[in-house]
Amino acid sequence: MSVPAQEPEATAVAADGLATELAAVLARMGGVLLSAETVETALNLVARLAAQTVPASVGAGVTIADQRGRRTTAATDAVVEQADALQYRFDAGPCLTAWRDHELVRIDDVVTESRWPQWCGSVRELGVLSVLSAPMLAGQDAIGAIKVYSDEVGAFDARSAALLALFADQAAILLANTQTVTQTRELAEQMTLALENRDVIGQAKGILLAQGAGSADAAFRMLVAVSRRTNRRVAEVAKRLVASVDAQRQLENDAAEE
Known part of the structure; x- marks a missing residue:
């Protein structure tokens, strides 16, 4: 399912102390990312923290993409890498939809999910049963998406969705800053x-x-x-x-x- 940005239940959960719960994680992420030397390093850190932040996650991945199709990715393990690679091969999947449509996407069961049958059938063989993916928005633009996978059906609920959405918002700001610093450094080196x-x-x-x-x-x-x-x-x-x-x-x- 696609989870609306202002889903009432998710909003209520967020108001019920979710931002406070994230504070320590985001503070840690900010301190690390601000000292990261490359976007790749930052992506790997964000992926690991996402997996630790969302309950029931067995793996996480981060993708930064642009309109020309260039992608920079990071994953916590081989299963996430394979699941992501299948999305890019099929050019379809929850992560790409989250990025392209600027919406949070949740799959409760890949067996019954109808939007991406080819991808869902393939990741089921990898042991992935449920998925949650959130866009990373920098202003009006989506610079990429964060996704978490689980080997349980219905592993993610409205609280998980709100948690990942808040995490993605902060990660987008930090990654956008890191990316800008890296691009500026590269331009200076080229000049x-x-x-x-x-x-x-x-x-x-x-x-x-x-x-x-x-x-x-x-x-x-x-x-x-x-x-x-x-x-x-x-x-x-x-x-x-x-x-x-x-x-x-x-x-x-x-x-x-x-």
């Missing part, structure tokens, strides 16, 4: 690399000009030709040329000092 490549290519062109290349364009074409012949990037060819010239100069300087 630094591009500047370094530009400088070394310029040095290599200068060396080739000194050795007789007719122009800067001609020198660059020489680098490109070597790049194609050796199947190396132009920047790598340039670095090798600069390094070889520097080494030769060092040898000459050492010889002169002797």
Whole structure:
């Protein structure tokens, strides 16, 4: 079943101390995630905490996805990995529905569930009998979903749904922040690399000009030709040329000092 975001029973349960119960878990998660160096590390931590947080869970998984279909996943065990892989293979399942439709999804019994018969039939063979999946919403966008699996029929109730929904909301904020930090770091590294490549290519062109290349364009074409012949990037060819010239100069300087 799809669980409405404002389901009365779930809302009442949440008001009945559920947020308080989550406080310690979320504090722990926040402290760990804020020091995580990669999104993958953060995902693994969230998956483990989700499995510990929702009663009756035997495993949990987290998926971050974008509209182009790129996914980053984490799972607490091999069964979760296999169940998730089946969703991606069939392009259908509760986790993908939670992400795409921005709704919490609960399966009480995969045997009687009719929405994803192929997936349900396959995960039943893995020992998965009930499922709960919540979208991770960052503003109006779903960055992914968290899911927990159980080997019992009817393992998850309204309280479980409210618990996972609250957990997913906080995880989404933390993962979005971690993802932004990681992307910013990667962009900075790429920009630094591009500047370094530009400088070394310029040095290599200068060396080739000194050795007789007719122009800067001609020198660059020489680098490109070597790049194609050796199947190396132009920047790598340039670095090798600069390094070889520097080494030769060092040898000459050492010889002169002797």
